[in-house]
Amino acid sequence: MKKRIFSVVVCMIIMTMITGCSGFTNKSTSTNEQTKDGKIVLKITAPRDTTGTMDKIIEKYNSLQDKVQVKFVQTPADVDQTHDTFVTYLSGKDSSIDIYYLDVIWVPEFVEAGWITPIDELLTEEDKQDFLPAALQSFTYKGKLSAIPYFADGGMLYYRTDLLEKYGLTPPKDWNELVQQAKMIQEKEGIHGLAIQAAQYEGLVCNFLEYAWGNGGDILKGDKVVINSKENIEALSFMKGLIDKEKIVPKGTVSYKEDESLQLFTEGKAVFHRNWAYAWGVAQGDESKVAGKVGIVPMVAAPGKSGNEVSTFGPQGYAISAFSKHPEEAKDFLKYLTSTEAQKEMLLGAGYTPTRKSVYEDSEVAAKHPYLKQQLKSFELAKPRPVNVFYPEMSNALQIQLHKALLGELSPEEALQNAEKEINDILKRN
């Protein structure tokens, strides 16, 4: 009997080892690289497009040629989760996905890690003239283009056309006008003056940078950290003042991300609102109480510093994986996907703000989306966040210090002093 048990145990051990090992061996061979009729399968991953326009464009491409079959793979809804998913794929040198959608702040990180193929030669001189300069700049790292921007996005100032008209005002041109108008209407109408995002997250840095840039400040100058500057301290003091001195921004904003602040605006409880391009569609949508009463202007700068109406640029692009087995086919598809024609279709079908100026100039587009002119103005003045491989760490440190200043735990001077020290430490340590 004992012997029998022993042999069973031996069998179990062997089986455990076999099954344990098989997990390591059959890795990443499961991708179906060819369809039944011999076409190469090309996989692209991007956020879900609920309108189905993306699918239509892909279908069209599939029917246009007979070598490649493109398939769409959906990413998680949350940007940070998407980042982590991609990191898992790419650090494992996975070749199942050929084209990744790239958020602008991941560029240096992915390039340094050797995860994406540079694609400079994909764009002709003519193309380069056509794309928004800030968009190309955002995806250029160490002199090389890493992704083709397909979706432009940046911060802009939304306002209530009906309220400004009621009080005989024109949209503000600088900080002072913004504060005056917001304060005046806030008192008369009993609503908030301005809705922004100031929770401790990436969006806080985006908001802060618009004031910093608007006052001539910056985070990095070349490789030098210049965050602790007079301009930045003024900008941060102004931002803090919006909450506790002028009181045009509700106190709770320190816990607001995009959705909460937008809700304030669409509920008709704010005169002005800083948000990204997507907010237009929501504010004009069926659920919004302010539909038809919304206008857009570029961000405002500090008084006397016109020309600095800079918005934080947050475009997205498509990049080709360094582990793709079909880079040439992927390039061909990308050319198609970022062409004027396809971008126009994405705009009209799914509302994706284009990255080619030629789309904005299209007469059909101009007739259907008159507000795009204003958005284009914002994008032309937009700046990317520092294109640096340590940006995520920098931003993280900065978020904490900015938040401490907004909560009044530190003075703006102290907070930026700390931030400068921490960012220098980050750069030194690595």
Added chain:
Amino acid sequence: LKPHIVQSSEPKIILKKKKVFRIQHVKEQALGYLLLLPALLVITFVALIPIAQTFWISLHKLNIKFATDKSFIGLQNYAELFQDHRFWSSLSNTLIFTFVTVFFELIIGIGFALVMNRTFRGRGLVRAAILVPWSIPTVVSALMWRFMYNDQLGIVNDILYRLGFIDSYMTWLGKPFTAMVAVIVADIWKTAPFMALLLLAGLQTIHSSLYEAAKIDGANSWQIFWRVTLPLLKPTILVAVLFRTLDAFRVFDLVYVLTGGGPANSTEMISMYAYKTLTGHLDFGYGSTISIVIFVVVITICVIFIKLLGTNVQRS
């Protein structure tokens, strides 16, 4: 059947090696160990090797942004960590969170368990109702609380204002102290039922004859609770507290969704710091160091509890 096995090719190989052959003769103890072997192998592969690897990585400077750069730096990461202000504040946040939530969850849990242990009309309904918070996925309930705490439209403000506890709407998630309270309240709401469930199981093992004997001796219900229920429930309480302490110490999703670590990093927990370092900054060396420290703390908590538990079981 017996001759068949003896004559099979397997024993022949075994015969050559005397040591293995002796297994037949050694005591049952050895067989016990052998039977444990598959489980041990599994633990080795899914737990020990990953932990060893994490420790090994923590001795390196390794940021996977730079695939080529991996250099051995000994304990430098640990030295850096102990001087890292952010590490200490996240550790103390975690300890405060753990201590306060487990304490209140235990008290509320005992209350719930005592109620659920009674026989009364609608007991099934009450039991189900108490378990609802526990059955909602944490991310969903965290989002729900986030909306409830909203400073303009949140129901928490509305209720407290109407009841007269506050003069004006508060920004619960906008101040360090109230944000921590908000996180703690949400966690207690969510996991007190789990505590209750564990304790209910313990209560049901207490034989009713003990209660009857106590009653005959003239004990009132307060005395019965302190002298009968609580001592007999002690081992279960320790297990439940151990489970919850470990869980609370590793809290992630609730805080991640509710506050994201804010305001001013006042609710950042240690596991969030590790996560941000690992997947956000891709700094695997430093991130692994934090993970190892979490592991050591968790193991220490375990050992302390198991010691307590062991002595108690013997006494009872």
